[in-house]
Amino acid sequence: MKTSWDELALIERYLDGELSTTELTVFENRLDKEPLLKADVKVQTAVRTLVKRHYVLKMRSQAKELHAHLYNDPARRSMRQAIEALFK
Amino acid sequence: METINAVLQPVQLDESLYAALYDEVFPILASIISRQGGTRTDAEDIFQDALIAYIEMQSKASIDHPAKYIVGIAKHLWVRKSRRNGMFLKLDDYEQSLTLPEEIASEIQPSILLRFLQRAGSKCMDLLSDFYFAGITVTEIAINHGFSGAHSASVQKNKCLEKVRSMVKEKQLHHEDFMG
Numbered sequence: 001m002k003t004s005w006d007e008l009a010l011i012e013r014y015l016d017g018e019l020s021t022t023e024l025t026v027f028e029n030r031l032d033k034e035p036l037l038k039a040d041v042k043v044q045t046a047v048r049t050l051v052k053r054h055y056v057l058k059m060r061s062q063a064k065e066l067h068a069h070l071y072n073d074p075a076r077r078s079m080r081q082a083i084e085a086l087f088k
Numbered sequence: 089m090e091t092i093n094a095v096l097q098p099v100q101l102d103e104s105l106y107a108a109l110y111d112e113v114f115p116i117l118a119s120i121i122s123r124q125g126g127t128r129t130d131a132e133d134i135f136q137d138a139l140i141a142y143i144e145m146q147s148k149a150s151i152d153h154p155a156k157y158i159v160g161i162a163k164h165l166w167v168r169k170s171r172r173n174g175m176f177l178k179l180d181d182y183e184q185s186l187t188l189p190e191e192i193a194s195e196i197q198p199s200i201l202l203r204f205l206q207r208a209g210s211k212c213m214d215l216l217s218d219f220y221f222a223g224i225t226v227t228e229i230a231i232n233h234g235f236s237g238a239h240s241a242s243v244q245k246n247k248c249l250e251k252v253r254s255m256v257k258e259k260q261l262h263h264e265d266f267m268g
Contacts, residue, residue, distance in 0.1 A: 003253070005246050008246070008249065043253055043256055043257055043260065044253070046256050046260070047216075047249070047252050047253055047256055048220060050199075050201065050202050050205060050213075050252075050256070051213060051216045051217055051220055051221070051252075052217075052220070052221060053199075053202055054202060054205070054206060054213045054214075054217055055217035055220075055221045055222075056140065056192065057202075058214070058217065059101060059140045059143070060136060060137070060140065062101045063101060063106070063136035063139060063140060064132075064136060066101060066103060066106045066107075066110075067106075067110070067132055067135075067136060070106075070107055070110050071132075076111075079111070079115060082115065083114070083115060083118045083128065083131075084128075086118050086119055086122040086128075087118075087122050087127060087128045087131075
């Protein structure tokens with residue numbers, strides 16, 4: 001069954017720790033009683049973990065490209081030579 | 089209204105920020121790693137991860153001395169990497185107080201599920217990355233991804249979330265260890 005956007009927004013606020021004390025109590029009571037909600041939270045947690053991994057891997061790949069560009073930049077030739085000397 | 093396929097511009101590292109920190113920090117770090125018996129590739133990998141950790145941390149709280157923070161995180165990463173070769177690297181009080189962000193601390197290998205999501209929904213993964221982790225406003229996200237405004241970006245985010253959730257649910261049904 002499709003989760004409503006309002007329900008998703010509530011789950012997101014729960015995961016971000018943004019629910020008020022009252023809202024949290026209500027939400028946790030629902031979690032105990034509603035297996036579907038519990039499953040939705042599990043899926044949303046998985047989605048966030050996967051998006052985070054995607055984000056870090058993408059940043060790593062961009063950092064590698066930028067690094068290679070800067071390392072080979074003619075304007076930074078003396079810096080490159082100094083670094084190469086360190087690892088001889 | 090834009091379709092999901094119109095989502096443009098992936099997560100971007102700020103080139104001028106990277107260049108400034110590269111000029112300031114990489115020579116210091118390369119010197120430390122070389123004295124520790126590491127290679128230039130070690131220094132590069134560690135600098136890049138430390139810089140990503142800095143960007144992530146900075147999106148949550150202001151960091152007064154970026155160079156000091158990056159060197160500190162880099163030293164932690166080096167200590168972890170070189171633990172087995174018996175090298176000793178002293179951390180000062182500030183450096184000892186730093187903790188590695190979870191995703192930087194662990195070696196991330198793209199799981200089967202993540203590779204699937206990156207193939208089938210890469211634009212959505214990029215958009216969700218910006219919403220959850222880039223530390224930028226919805227208006228900035230709208231501009232970066234070519235949407236007409238914040239509302240449109242939020243609508244697309246919800247559509248993407250729905251799409252990725254359904255893909256995850258599908259895999260979850262068929263594989264116990266779907267996060268693998």
